[in-house]
Amino acid sequence: MPAHFNRRSLIRGISAATVAASLATGLAACGGDSDAATTTSAAKTGEVVIGQVSNGAATQTAIKVSEVKSISAELPASVRKSGKLVIGEGALPAGFPPLAFVGSDQKTLTGSEPDLGRLVAAVLGLKPEIQNATWENMFVGIDSGKVDVAFSNVTDTEERKKKYEFASYRQDNLAFTVPKKSTWNFDGNYENLAGRTVSVSAGTNQEKILLEWKKKLESEGKKLTVKYFQDSNSVYLALSSGKIDAYLGPNPGIAYHNRQTANTPNATRTAGTYSGAGASLQGLIAATAKKDSGLAKPLADAINHLIDNGQYAQWLKAYNLSNEAVAKSEVNPPGLPLDNS
Numbered sequence: 214m215p216a217h218f219n220r221r222s223l224i225r226g227i228s229a230a231t232v233a234a235s236l237a238t239g240l241a242a243c244g245g246d247s248d249a250a251t252t253t254s255a256a257k258t259g260e261v262v263i264g265q266v267s268n269g270a271a272t273q274t275a276i277k278v279s280e281v282k283s284i285s286a287e288l289p290a291s292v293r294k295s296g297k298l299v300i301g302e303g304a305l306p307a308g309f310p311p312l313a314f315v316g317s318d319q320k321t322l323t324g325s326e327p328d329l330g331r332l333v334a335a336v337l338g339l340k341p342e343i344q345n346a347t348w349e350n351m352f353v354g355i356d357s358g359k360v361d362v363a364f365s366n367v368t369d370t371e372e373r374k375k376k377y378e379f380a381s382y383r384q385d386n387l388a389f390t391v392p393k394k395s396t397w398n399f400d401g402n403y404e405n406l407a408g409r410t411v412s413v414s415a416g417t418n419q420e421k422i423l424l425e426w427k428k429k430l431e432s433e434g435k436k437l438t439v440k441y442f443q444d445s446n447s448v449y450l451a452l453s454s455g456k457i458d459a460y461l462g463p464n465p466g467i468a469y470h471n472r473q474t475a476n477t478p479n480a481t482r483t484a485g486t487y488s489g490a491g492a493s494l495q496g497l498i499a500a501t502a503k504k505d506s507g508l509a510k511p512l513a514d515a516i517n518h519l520i521d522n523g524q525y526a527q528w529l530k531a532y533n534l535s536n537e538a539v540a541k542s543e544v545n546p547p548g549l550p551l552d553n554s
Contacts, residue, residue: 261331263531266316267323270469274531276524280338284518287511288337292361298339300330301360303351311469311532312366313345325465325532329382329516330364332524333500336515355503362508363501366465368489369548377501380513381546383529384537385489385496387419388464390471390481392452397459399485407435409458412448415441418489419461453479463489468533486536490549497539497546509544516542 259279264271285293292298302322308314313324322343334341344360346353354360355377369379389399389411399405403426413420420439427437440457442448449470451457460467464486474480490496500516502508519525520541529535 259335261328261335263328263332263528265323266318266321267311268317269473270311270314270324271328271531271533274527276332276527278332278335278519278522278524281336281515281518282338284336284511284514285338287514288339289507292339292508296340297342298330298334298337299342299344299359299361300327300334301351301354301363301365302327302343302345303348303363303365304345305347305350309366309466311472311534312465325528325534326364326366328532329528330362330500332519332528333364333512333515336518337511355501358503361502361506362512365501366498367501369497369499369546371548371551373501374504374545374548376504378504378506378509379497379499379501379545379548380509380516381497381499381539381543382516382525383498383534384539385498386464386486386537387422387461387489388467388486389459389461389484390452390467391459391484393480393482395458395482395484397484399459399487401485401487403429404433404435406430406437408437410438410440410456412440412442412451412457412460414462417462419463422487422491423461449479449481452481459484464537465532465534468536472533483536494547494549496549497543498537499546513542513544 260275260277262273262275264273267273302313304313304322304324308324311325313322313326315321316323322345327341327343330343331341344354348365351360351363351365355363367373368385369381373379391397397409406426407430411423413423423439427439430437440451442451448457448460452460464483467481467483471481471483488495500509500512502512516525519528520539526535526538529538
C-alpha cells in the first residue's frame with residue numbers, strides 16, 4: 214500500500230463521521246489559502262488556553278506552561294534564532310473535529326493537534342505559528358523547510374521514517390461506538406463480535422481489520438454482519454434505530470460524537486478501543502519533522518515535560534481523548550511495518 218494509505222484512510226474515516234455533525238453544531242470548515250498562517254497568543258505569559266473557540270469540541274482549559282531552558286537549548290540553532298515554531302496542519306479543506314478545524318470565530322485553527330503544538334512551543338520558548346494546508350501539502354511544507362513540525366494526527370510508520378523523524382504523543386486507536394444504553398462492550402477479542410451487526414466506512418484501515426475478524430468468525434461457523442452507509446447521519450440513524458449494534462471508526466471522531474450527543478436522546482458512548490496498527494503493534498501518532506532536522510529529541514523532551522507535570526493529561530481530558538494517552542514520548546519508536554504502511 215502507498216505510504217500515506219492508512220493515515221489518509223483514517224482521516225477520511227474521521228471526516229466521514231464528523232463533518233456532518235460539525236456543520237450541524239455550527240463549526241466552521243477550514244478554509245483559505247493552503248499557506249495561510251494563523252497564530253494564537255496566550256491569554257497571558259506562561260499560559261496556553263486549550264479549546265478556544267472550539268464550539269463544544271473541548272472543555273476550554275487554561276494550562277500554565279513556561280519555557281524550560283534545558284530543553285530549548287537542544288533546538289537547532291536556526292529554529293532557536295527564528296523565535297518561532299512553524300507547525301503544520303493538514304486540515305484543509307473541511308477540517309476534522311476534534312483534531313483540527315476552524316473555530317467559531319471563523320479564523321482560529323483550533324483542535325487537539327494545534328493546541329498540543331502550542332503547548333510544546335511554550336516549553337521550547339517559541340512563538341507558535343500554525344500553517345494550515347491540505348494533507349499532501351503539509352508534507353510538502355516539511356520537505357521544503359517551510360514547516361518545522363507537523364502536529365496533525367500523523368501515524369508513525371517505517372515507510373515514513375525514510376523521510377521523517379518522529380516524537381510520539383498519542384495512541385493511534387480505533388473505537389466502537391454504541392448507544393449509551395447498550396450493554397455491549399468490545400474487550401479486544403474479535404469473538405465477542407459474533408452475532409453482531411457493525412458499520413464501518415469503506416476503503417479504510419478499520420474496514421480491513423473488521424473484515425479480517427469477519428473472516429475468522431466465519432471459519433469458526435459464526436456470523437458478523439458488516440453494513441455500509443453513505444454518510445455519518447445514516448450511520449447514527451441506523452445506530453439509534455437498532456439496525457446496527459455498533460460503528461467502528463477512528464477514536465477521536467468517536468470521542469467528538471460522544472461529546473456532541475451527550476445530552477440528547479441519541480447519546481452514544483465508546484464500547485472499546487483497538488490499535489489502528491492491528492493486533493501486533495500499538496499504533497502511535499507522532500510529531501513529524503524532516504529527517505535529520507535535529508527536532509525529534511527536543512520535541513520528545515518537551516512532550517515528556519508536559520506529561521511529567523500534568524499538562525499533557527489536562528490537554529487530553531479537555532478533548533475527551535484520555536483513552537489515547539501514552540506514558541512517554543519516544544523518538545522514532547517502532548512504527549507501522551513496511552508491509553502494512
